Amino acid sequence: MGNSLPVESKFTFEEENDRIKYVVSSMQGWGEKMEDAHAAILNLDDATSTSFFGVYDGHGGAEVALYCAKQFHIELCNHEDYHNDLINALDNVFLSMDENLQQSDAWRELVIPHDNGCMYFLKAGVCAKPFPQATYTGPAYEGSTACVVVIRGNQMIVGHVGDSRCVLSRQGGLAIDLSFDHKPCTRTESERERVQNAGGRSLGLRCEQVMGNYVVKEQWVLGDFGGGVTISRSIGDFAFKKNKDLDREKQMLVCDPDILADDITDDMEFLVIASQGLWSCVDSADVVSYIHDRLSVEGAELRVICEEVVEFGLASGENTTVILVQFKPGAFQYQLVDPAGFGTAVSNIASTSAAPAGASDTSDEGVMADSCATADTSGSARAESGELVPTPSANNTVTDEVDPTGTVAADDKVDPNSSANADADDGAPKPSLGAVIESDEVALDATATGHQVAVRQQEEFDPKKCWICGKGYKKILLEPSSARARNPLLAHAKTCESEDKKAKKKITKYMMKANVTNQYH
Incomplete structure (x- = not known):
């Protein structure tokens, strides 16, 4: 926070196709400068019906976030598994982005205007050639x-590091977190232990008051170094990743993502992807409830609603960026393009391989620092042997702001196969069970998220509320600690045990009835 008055002007852009409509809006707020960035690309390539949305919340400067917004989706398109194993490709891109930042400072050319290179060379110290150049180590406190x-x-696949969050709204405004913040104080015990074993120590909780609202954060530092972080995973921040005695995955900060994949079903209404500026002020349930209620009003505009949600983040004292993705009713029931592209972890359909895609050339619209960009829907492709694949452009160089996007007509390259989930016993659709991939130390079912298992168990055992405190099942699902459990109701009841001496007998009785012993953590 560094301004006497907040910057309340917003950048807002919207776009739609036959399947989805999205709006992105961002605001600097009380932040001294804009460090958020985002990428919103409706058609990532011409060969597959693929859309990409990303929110990047920078700290220590905006450059790393800007680089991610310009390059992340390009790295994804260029990955060899982009067509035949999208989950693996996405997982690897998080690591490759970190490696790109650490190898050399060439990445800065994408985010810093250079005036024919003069300012860049001055900044790099070319005039001071006689002085020895230090070994490049990557952005130390920028991430x-x-x-x-x-x-x-x-x-859809959701991948994340840090505390930017993605939340799904199911029918009726039920909020389901598709990502969980990577923070030592709120993540799993193993996450906190990793940070501590790598030399991290907590400075304790600090409370900030902004516009009458209190925001509580826990800050961590590495040893006695100055500067701290409030997250346990990020891209960049190499000052917290350089312990030579530890492997990469055991450093204080890591860039290993949590990745979740799931089918899009008719009961899914919209996604909210936002930076911490929003989530530090309001929780997932309140945001989803607000948007759901506003959408139910006749004539409500998605653009206006998104801007209203961005204003919630003003009280955080931080930048706020929100991408609101609305699923069009019935649009996903019969549209499935190359399901094998999600790998065997998501689909039982046999995998088919395709040639890796190169980045196609467009302008840098749609990929931006949240202060000055728009979305891009143009691209180039060519037909070879009956297949359309993205092709490299003539000016595909580091200094060109390439963006491999393309426009796919509503009736082009669509495989009319249904993937709606239905049980054989009754034929009625039920909540789909997505796959949790690379989720660090979170004891979830191999084919379902905590929320989805909870819904399934609710249907089987029909527990409507906690038998100890009386809290409703829907509210229990919104508790972070309960939501990650395999049986949220049982996990919540355990927390009530100390308040009711008879709780243990009741819990044991329920466990025997439901046959879910040790299904919570």
Whole structure:
């Protein structure tokens, strides 16, 4: 926070196709400068019906977030598994982005205007050639979160590091977190232990008051170094990743993402992808409830609603960026393009391989620092042997702000196969069970998120509320600690045990009835 008055002007852009409509809006707020960035690309390539959305919340400067917004989706398109194993491709891109930042400072050319290179060379110290040049180590205290959503056909993948968050609204305004903040104080015990074992120590909780609202944060530092972080995973921040005695995955900060994949079903209404500026002020349930209620009003505009949600973040004292993705009713029921592109972890359909895609050339619209960009829907492709693949452009160089996007007509390259989930016993659709991939130390079912298992168990055992405190099942699902459990109701009841001496007998009785012993953590 560094301004006497907040910057309340907003950048807002909207776009739609036959499947989805999205609006992105961002505001600097009380922040001294804009460090958020985002990428919103409706058609990522011509060969597959793929959309990409990413929110990047920078800290220590805007450059890493800007680089992610310009390059992340390009790295994804260029990955060899982009067509035949999208989950693996997305997982690897998080690591490759970190490696790109650490190898050399060439990445800065994408985010810093240079005036024919003169300012860049002056900044790099070319005039001071006689002095020995220090070994490049990457941005020490500059970093960024990343929360990205890739939609292909009727399936979506969510990958994230840090505390930018993606939340799904199911029918009726039920909020379901598709990502969980990577923070030592709120993540799993193993996450906190990793940070501590790498030399991190907590400075304790600090409370900030902004516009009459109190925001509580826990800040961590590495040893006695100055500067601290409030997250446990990020892209960049190499001062917290350089312990030579530890492997990469055991450093204080890591860039290993949590990745979740799931089918898009008719009961899904919209996604909210936002930076911490929003989530530090309001919780997921309140945001989803507000948007759901506003959408139910006749004539409500998605653009206006998104800007209203951005204003909630003003009280945080931080930048706020929100991408609101609305699923069009019935649009995903019969659209499935190359389901094998999600890998065997998501689909039982046999995998088919395709040639890796190169980045196609467009302008840098749609990929931006949240202060000055728009979305891009143009691209180039060519037909070879009956297949359309993105092709490299003539000016595909580091200094060119390439963006491999393309426009796919509503009736082009669509495989009319249904992927709606239905049980054989009754034929009625039920909540789909997505796959949690690379989720660090979170004891979830191999094919379902905590929320989805909870819904399934609610249907089987029909527990409407906690038998100890009386809290409703829907509210229990919104508790972070309960939501990550395999049986949220049982996990919540355990927390009530100390308040009721008879709780243990009741819990044991329920466990025997439901046959879910040790299904919570």
